[in-house]
Amino acid sequence: MKEIVFLDIETTGLEHYHKIFEVAIIGKDFVYEQLVQIPPEQMEFADPVALEITSFSERDFSGAITQRQLAIELADLLKNKIIVAHNVNFDCNMIEELLFNHGINYSFHNRKIDTIAIAFEHLSVLGLHSLSLSAIRTFFGWSQEHAHSALSDAKDVQRLYNKLARCTWLDRLFWRYRFVCTKLLKKLKTSLK
Numbered sequence: 001m002k003e004i005v006f007l008d009i010e011t012t013g014l015e016h017y018h019k020i021f022e023v024a025i026i027g028k029d030f031v032y033e034q035l036v037q038i039p040p041e042q043m044e045f046a047d048p049v050a051l052e053i054t055s056f057s058e059r060d061f062s063g064a065i066t067q068r069q070l071a072i073e074l075a076d077l078l079k080n081k082i083i084v085a086h087n088v089n090f091d092c093n094m095i096e097e098l099l100f101n102h103g104i105n106y107s108f109h110n111r112k113i114d115t116i117a118i119a120f121e122h123l124s125v126l127g128l129h130s131l132s133l134s135a136i137r138t139f140f141g142w143s144q145e146h147a148h149s150a151l152s153d154a155k156d157v158q159r160l161y162n163k164l165a166r167c168t169w170l171d172r173l174f175w176r177y178r179f180v181c182t183k184l185l186k187k188l189k190t191s192l193k
Contacts (some may be wrong), residue, residue: 007085008153013047024150035064071102088114126176
């Protein structure tokens with residue numbers, strides 16, 4: 001059986017010409033975390049909103065690897081792995097673009113699992129309207145600290161996958177009850193102020 005790995009990337013925007021600047025992969029026996037240099041000429045194409053959301057300016061890129069190094073390492077690390085990510089097509093498309101730009105022939109084919117689809121199946125019926133990782137963290141009461149950093153997001157993808165892949169209807173009932181109670185308590189605290 002192929003190994004499952006949990007992946008997250010942070011990018012300078014959402015378009016194919018934007019660049020990956022951080023990657024985290026959690027495997028059975030390894031954790032890979034890497035910051036990646038962005039060539040200065042590419043920064044003019046960066047999306048300021050994406051840079052702000054990911055706290056790009058606060059990161060220390062002094063030990064970052066090159067885009068080419070990243071391509072070589074990812075081609076090796078992801079070979080014959082099943083990729084699990086939140087919006088997996090985005091992450092895999094950005095990685096395939098990186099590999100293509102550096103002459104590495106690689107395709108993920110159908111070796112990927114999207115935790116958004118799993119969350120839709122299990123959580124939208126409980127009243128969760130947004131399936132963003134941030135909304136899911138709020139729903140479960142998980143910390144938002146370090147959100148939009150690749151390792152933190154990859155850990156929460158792993159946590160979400162493990163939680164939902166094995167849940168029962170009783171789990172879902174409990175989550176819904178806790179979520180509704182939490183919202184009611186917040187409203188009550190607000191009205192008492």
